[in-house]
Amino acid sequence: MQSFMQHNPTRLWFGHEQIGQLKQELGNKGKRVLLVYGGGSIKKNRVYNAVLSELEQMEAEVIELSGVEPNPRLTTVHKGIDICRQEKVDFILAVGGGSVIDCVKAISVGVYYNGDVWDIITRKASVEQALPFGTVLTLAATGSEMNNISVITNWEMNEKRGWASPLAYPAFSILDPSYTYSVPLDQTVYGIVDMMSHVLEQYFHRTEHVPMMDRFMESVLLTIMEAAPDLIREPDNFDLRATIMYAGTTAFNGLLSSGTDGGDWASHQIEHGLSAVYDIPHGGGLGIIFPNWMSHCAEEDPSRMKLLAIRVFQVDPSGKSDKAIALEGIAALREFWNSLGAPSRLADYNIDSSRLDELVEKSFMKPQVGSYKIMTRDTVRDILIRSM
Amino acid sequence: MQSFMQHNPTRLWFGHEQIGQLKQELGNKGKRVLLVYGGGSIKKNRVYNAVLSELEQMEAEVIELSGVEPNPRLTTVHKGIDICRQEKVDFILAVGGGSVIDCVKAISVGVYYNGDVWDIITRKASVEQALPFGTVLTLAATGSEMNNISVITNWEMNEKRGWASPLAYPAFSILDPSYTYSVPLDQTVYGIVDMMSHVLEQYFHRTEHVPMMDRFMESVLLTIMEAAPDLIREPDNFDLRATIMYAGTTAFNGLLSSGTDGGDWASHQIEHGLSAVYDIPHGGGLGIIFPNWMSHCAEEDPSRMKLLAIRVFQVDPSGKSDKAIALEGIAALREFWNSLGAPSRLADYNIDSSRLDELVEKSFMKPQVGSYKIMTRDTVRDILIRSM
Known part of the structure; x- marks a missing residue:
C-alpha cells in the first residue's frame, strides 16, 4: 500500500427532495449567484423551477449562463468568467451533469486568474484562488460532483484536456435520484x-x-x-x-x-x-x-x-x-x-x-x-x- | 435507500512516517498542546519520541496527561478538562488507541461547557463549542480516529455510555501502520x-x-x-x-x-x-x-x-x-x-x-x-x- 491522504471536502446531500438543503448551504454566501446549465433539459423537467424557487426564497440575485456543451468548450468557460467579473458573482451553482460541473470548475478558478484560464487547464499556471461553487446533479456519470477534476475542450486547437486542483472541489453537491428520471x-x-x-x-x-x-x-x-x-x-x-x-x-x-x-x-x-x-x-x-x-x-x-x-x-x-x-x-x-x-x-x-x-x-x-x-x-x- | 449527508471532516494521513504531517496540521493552532496517552506503551516503542520531536521542532509548549484507562473514565476526562482550563491549552493531541481518543473527545467538548461533562455524555446538554484535537493512532480497533463517537465509563455509577457530536471529529488523524507493530x-x-x-x-x-x-x-x-x-x-x-x-x-x-x-x-x-x-x-x-x-x-x-x-x-x-x-x-x-x-x-x-x-x-x-x-x-x- 502507498501512503495517502484521505479527505473529501464536498458535502454530499443524497436523496429525495434534498434540494431543500440549498438555502442552508448557500447561507449568506450566495447573494449574487451565477446559475449554469446545459441545453435546457432542466426546464423540461421540474429541476429548473425547483432550484429557482429556492434561490428566490433566499432573495439571491440570479444571473444565468446556459448552453454548456456536452464536451464543454473553452469559449463557454471564457463567457462564464466574463459574467462573474462584470456581475460581481459571489457563488456559482452548476445544475446539470459532468459537463456543466466541469465548465463551472474552470470558470471558478479562472475568475481570479490574470490571464487565459487555458494556462491553468494545460498546467502552465497554478490556481491561487477560486470562486466557491456547488452543484445540483441531473446526470449520473462523471463523478465530477465530488471530485476536483475537470475536462475542457479547446475547439480552436482540437484539444480535450483534463486538469485538477485542490481548489476545484464543489462546496456541496445535491443528488436527488428523481432528477435523473428524464435522462434519455x-x-x-x-x-x-x-x-x-x-x-x-x-x-x-x-x-x-x-x-x-x-x-x-x-x-x-x-x-x-x-x-x-x-x-x-x-x-x-x-x-x-x-x-x-x-x-x-x-x-x-x-x-x-x-x-x-x-x-x-x-x-x-x-x-x-x-x-x-x-x-x-x-x-x-x-x-x-x-x-x-x-x-x-x-x-x-x-x-x-x-x-x-x-x-x-x-x-x-x-x-x-x-x-x-x-x-x-x-x-x-x-x-x-x-x-x-x-x-x-x-x-x-x-x-x-x-x-x-x-x-x-x-x-x-x-x-x-x-x-x-x-x-x-x-x-x-x-x-x-x-x-x- | 434513505436520504443521507456524506461528509467526513477528518483529514486522514495514512502510511509510513506520516508523523511528519504533524507540523503542517498543527500550524499556528498548537502553541500550547495537551498530549494525552495511555499506560505508557508509547514510551516503549518509538512513537512518544517521534511525536515529541515534531512538537519540539514547532516550539510548542507541551503539557502531558497520561494514564488514560482501556475503558476511559469520567474522572480522567475531568482531569483533562481542568488542565486545559488552567494551562490555556489550544490544541489536544491524542496518541493511542480508541480509549485515548474517546477520552480526548470528551475533554474537547467539556472545556467550554459550564457544568459536568457527564451531562453531554448522557445527552442532557448539547455541545456548543469544542477545543480542536488531532490523533496519532497506535491501535487498530475502534475507528474513533475518523468518527465523532466516544464511549466513557462512569465508575461511580457503573455506567458506560456512548455519545456523539458533530463537533467531536478529529481535525486530523495520523495512521502509521508500523506504530502498531508492538501491540500485543x-x-x-x-x-x-x-x-x-x-x-x-x-x-x-x-x-x-x-x-x-x-x-x-x-x-x-x-x-x-x-x-x-x-x-x-x-x-x-x-x-x-x-x-x-x-x-x-x-x-x-x-x-x-x-x-x-x-x-x-x-x-x-x-x-x-x-x-x-x-x-x-x-x-x-x-x-x-x-x-x-x-x-x-x-x-x-x-x-x-x-x-x-x-x-x-x-x-x-x-x-x-x-x-x-x-x-x-x-x-x-x-x-x-x-x-x-x-x-x-x-x-x-x-x-x-x-x-x-x-x-x-x-x-x-x-x-x-x-x-x-x-x-x-x-x-x-x-x-x-x-x-x-
Missing part, C-alpha cells in the same frame, strides 16, 4: 459505461497489497452491473436510479484509489483524443476503447484482467490459462455494455482510419499515457485499429 | 473483533435497496478475514498491519451506513453493560455476545444472517433452510474469532450468572436497545445466558 436512454447508458470505466481505470493499478480497495472496486462494478439492466427497463425506478447515481459518485471521488498508484487512465486519454476530433459522447467512446485496451494489455500481463474476470464476471478459471480467463472476462464486459445498447465499434460513429494519425497524436496531450502499461504511439495505434 | 497479540485480536463487530452492527439494518453498502460491508469483512490469520503469524508485516489499520478506520467512519438506518447496535449496548460491571476488554466481550445475538435473532428472521453466510462465509446454500444457512454462517464467524484466540464464553472471564439482573439493567442505558430487533429485558437476558 442513450445518455443513461453512456453514464453507466463512464462510471464503470472510472472504476476499471483505477482497478488497473500496479500497487501490491491493497485488498480492500480491490474489493471496493469490484463491489462498485458488481452493484452497477446488477442494477443497470433493470434500470434500462424501469427508468423511473427511484431505488435503481439511486443505486446508479451513488455508484457514479463513489466510482470517482478519491476513495477507490486510496493507497494505490491511481490506476492506468490510458483509455481515457485515447478517448479524449477521439472526442476532441469527432465530438462523440465520452461514454460511447470509452465503451469501445476500454475492452480493446484490455485485450491489448492482456497479451503481455493478464494478471489484473484475470482477477477481474473471476471476481466480477464469475469466469470459472479451472483448466484455463491466465490469458484465456482474462479474455473471457473482457468478452463478458464488452457483451454487458453492448447488451445495454452501447456501441461496440468506432464504425458505429462513422469513424474510420482516415484520421488515424491525428487520433494517435491527440492521445498524447500528457507526457505519459498509461501507467499499467505505458503507451507509445504504436500501442495507441494498435488499440485504435482494434476499435475500428 | 491479545489486543490485536480484540481490535480485529471490534472492527468486524462495527461492520456487523451496520450490516444488520432493515433498509431495502442499499446493494453497494451491503457489498462494501462484505468487502471490509472479507479483507479483514483474509489478512488477520496472517497478521497473527507475522505481527511486524507492514502490509498486513496497514490492511487491518485501514479496515478498522473504514469500518466505522460513516461510509458503510450511508443510506441505511445505521444498523442494530444491541450487541454493543449489551457489551457496554458487561464491561461497565466487569471491566473486560470491549473486543473480548463483543466476540462472545455478537454470535449469540445473531443466533437469537435468526430464530425469528434469518434473512440478513443468511446473506452474510453466503457472501462472506461461503456457505453453500443448496438444499438448506434459511435458518440452517444462517446458523452455519454464525458458527463460521464464532470459529473464526476463536481461531484467532478470542474467548468464546463469559466463563472465560470468570463471569457467571450471579450479577445477571444487573447486566441486563446496564444494557438499557438508552431508551431503545437494538433496531434490527428491538430488545426487551427478556431477550437481553436470553442472549446473556446463551453467552455464559
Whole structure:
C-alpha cells in the first residue's frame, strides 16, 4: 500500500427532495449567484423551477449562463468568467451533469486568474484562488460532483484536456435520484459505461497489497452491473436510479484509489483524443476503447484482467490459462455494455482510419499515457485499429 | 435507500512516517498542546519520541496527561478538562488507541461547557463549542480516529455510555501502520473483533435497496478475514498491519451506513453493560455476545444472517433452510474469532450468572436497545445466558 491522504471536502446531500438543503448551504454566501446549465433539459423537467424557487426564497440575485456543451468548450468557460467579473458573482451553482460541473470548475478558478484560464487547464499556471461553487446533479456519470477534476475542450486547437486542483472541489453537491428520471436512454447508458470505466481505470493499478480497495472496486462494478439492466427497463425506478447515481459518485471521488498508484487512465486519454476530433459522447467512446485496451494489455500481463474476470464476471478459471480467463472476462464486459445498447465499434460513429494519425497524436496531450502499461504511439495505434 | 449527508471532516494521513504531517496540521493552532496517552506503551516503542520531536521542532509548549484507562473514565476526562482550563491549552493531541481518543473527545467538548461533562455524555446538554484535537493512532480497533463517537465509563455509577457530536471529529488523524507493530497479540485480536463487530452492527439494518453498502460491508469483512490469520503469524508485516489499520478506520467512519438506518447496535449496548460491571476488554466481550445475538435473532428472521453466510462465509446454500444457512454462517464467524484466540464464553472471564439482573439493567442505558430487533429485558437476558 502507498501512503495517502484521505479527505473529501464536498458535502454530499443524497436523496429525495434534498434540494431543500440549498438555502442552508448557500447561507449568506450566495447573494449574487451565477446559475449554469446545459441545453435546457432542466426546464423540461421540474429541476429548473425547483432550484429557482429556492434561490428566490433566499432573495439571491440570479444571473444565468446556459448552453454548456456536452464536451464543454473553452469559449463557454471564457463567457462564464466574463459574467462573474462584470456581475460581481459571489457563488456559482452548476445544475446539470459532468459537463456543466466541469465548465463551472474552470470558470471558478479562472475568475481570479490574470490571464487565459487555458494556462491553468494545460498546467502552465497554478490556481491561487477560486470562486466557491456547488452543484445540483441531473446526470449520473462523471463523478465530477465530488471530485476536483475537470475536462475542457479547446475547439480552436482540437484539444480535450483534463486538469485538477485542490481548489476545484464543489462546496456541496445535491443528488436527488428523481432528477435523473428524464435522462434519455442513450445518455443513461453512456453514464453507466463512464462510471464503470472510472472504476476499471483505477482497478488497473500496479500497487501490491491493497485488498480492500480491490474489493471496493469490484463491489462498485458488481452493484452497477446488477442494477443497470433493470434500470434500462424501469427508468423511473427511484431505488435503481439511486443505486446508479451513488455508484457514479463513489466510482470517482478519491476513495477507490486510496493507497494505490491511481490506476492506468490510458483509455481515457485515447478517448479524449477521439472526442476532441469527432465530438462523440465520452461514454460511447470509452465503451469501445476500454475492452480493446484490455485485450491489448492482456497479451503481455493478464494478471489484473484475470482477477477481474473471476471476481466480477464469475469466469470459472479451472483448466484455463491466465490469458484465456482474462479474455473471457473482457468478452463478458464488452457483451454487458453492448447488451445495454452501447456501441461496440468506432464504425458505429462513422469513424474510420482516415484520421488515424491525428487520433494517435491527440492521445498524447500528457507526457505519459498509461501507467499499467505505458503507451507509445504504436500501442495507441494498435488499440485504435482494434476499435475500428 | 434513505436520504443521507456524506461528509467526513477528518483529514486522514495514512502510511509510513506520516508523523511528519504533524507540523503542517498543527500550524499556528498548537502553541500550547495537551498530549494525552495511555499506560505508557508509547514510551516503549518509538512513537512518544517521534511525536515529541515534531512538537519540539514547532516550539510548542507541551503539557502531558497520561494514564488514560482501556475503558476511559469520567474522572480522567475531568482531569483533562481542568488542565486545559488552567494551562490555556489550544490544541489536544491524542496518541493511542480508541480509549485515548474517546477520552480526548470528551475533554474537547467539556472545556467550554459550564457544568459536568457527564451531562453531554448522557445527552442532557448539547455541545456548543469544542477545543480542536488531532490523533496519532497506535491501535487498530475502534475507528474513533475518523468518527465523532466516544464511549466513557462512569465508575461511580457503573455506567458506560456512548455519545456523539458533530463537533467531536478529529481535525486530523495520523495512521502509521508500523506504530502498531508492538501491540500485543491479545489486543490485536480484540481490535480485529471490534472492527468486524462495527461492520456487523451496520450490516444488520432493515433498509431495502442499499446493494453497494451491503457489498462494501462484505468487502471490509472479507479483507479483514483474509489478512488477520496472517497478521497473527507475522505481527511486524507492514502490509498486513496497514490492511487491518485501514479496515478498522473504514469500518466505522460513516461510509458503510450511508443510506441505511445505521444498523442494530444491541450487541454493543449489551457489551457496554458487561464491561461497565466487569471491566473486560470491549473486543473480548463483543466476540462472545455478537454470535449469540445473531443466533437469537435468526430464530425469528434469518434473512440478513443468511446473506452474510453466503457472501462472506461461503456457505453453500443448496438444499438448506434459511435458518440452517444462517446458523452455519454464525458458527463460521464464532470459529473464526476463536481461531484467532478470542474467548468464546463469559466463563472465560470468570463471569457467571450471579450479577445477571444487573447486566441486563446496564444494557438499557438508552431508551431503545437494538433496531434490527428491538430488545426487551427478556431477550437481553436470553442472549446473556446463551453467552455464559
